[in-house]
Amino acid sequence: xxxxxxxxxxxxxxxxxxxxxxxxxxxxxxxxxxxxxxxxxxxxxxxxxxxxxxxxxxxxxxxxxxxxxxxxxxxxxxxxxxxxxxxxxxxxxxxxxxxxxxxxxxxxxxxxxxxxxxxxxxxxxxxxxxxxxxxxxxxxxxxxxxxxxxxxxxxx
Numbered sequence: 001x002x003x004x005x006x007x008x009x010x011x012x013x014x015x016x017x018x019x020x021x022x023x024x025x026x027x028x029x030x031x032x033x034x035x036x037x038x039x040x041x042x043x044x045x046x047x048x049x050x051x052x053x054x055x056x057x058x059x060x061x062x063x064x065x066x067x068x069x070x071x072x073x074x075x076x077x078x079x080x081x082x083x084x085x086x087x088x089x090x091x092x093x094x095x096x097x098x099x100x101x102x103x104x105x106x107x108x109x110x111x112x113x114x115x116x117x118x119x120x121x122x123x124x125x126x127x128x129x130x131x132x133x134x135x136x137x138x139x140x141x142x143x144x145x146x147x148x149x150x151x152x153x154x155x156x
Contacts, residue, residue, distance in 0.1 A: 047085035048114065048143060050151035054078050055096075055124060057133035057155040066103055068094055069123045070111035077124035079141065079151060081114060088113045090144040091122055098137035098155075107141075131155040 011019075055077030069076065083089050090113040096103045107122060114120050122141065131137070133155050140150040 045085050046083055046087045046089035046114075046116070046143065046145065046147070048081055048083050048089045048141075048147065048149045050079060050141065050149045051082050051119070052078075052080040053137075053139075053151040053153040054156055055131065055137065055153065057131045057135075066094075066096065066105040067125045068105040068107045068111075069125045070108060072121070072123050079122040079124065080119065081122065081141065081149060082119040083114045083116060086116050088115050089147075090114070091141050092144050093142045094122060094124065094139065095142070096124070096137055096139040098131060098135060102139075113144075 072078065079094065081091070091107040091111070093107060094105045096105075105124065111122070136152065136154050138150065138152040140148045142148050
């Protein structure tokens, strides 16, 4: 019902169309950003790799495990590792295979974790059985998150 003397006020059809298109584009950008991860949360992950492994020969110990240390000792083997990820990593166990046998050594809890974007060393202070100079070995380091970083080398 139209009341005499009053006019109805409304937005023009052009302004209404522009507002609807703008709202649709904003909603589409938000949905696409969510689906394709543009606005996704950043995940912190470690990206660990072994950059070198040297283990001396001539140590004679008969055992299925070996000793891992946080600091170097005379005659110790060295496993150098690098973390290019955005989160720290902690080594838990080192596995070493040679001569058809696999040996392991637990990394002490006192050893500091490897910070993001850094490198460090793990030291093997007692090697099981008598490795022969020039013989090949391989192995891997397990991390606290369950990931593994593998390595190979020859006894020096």
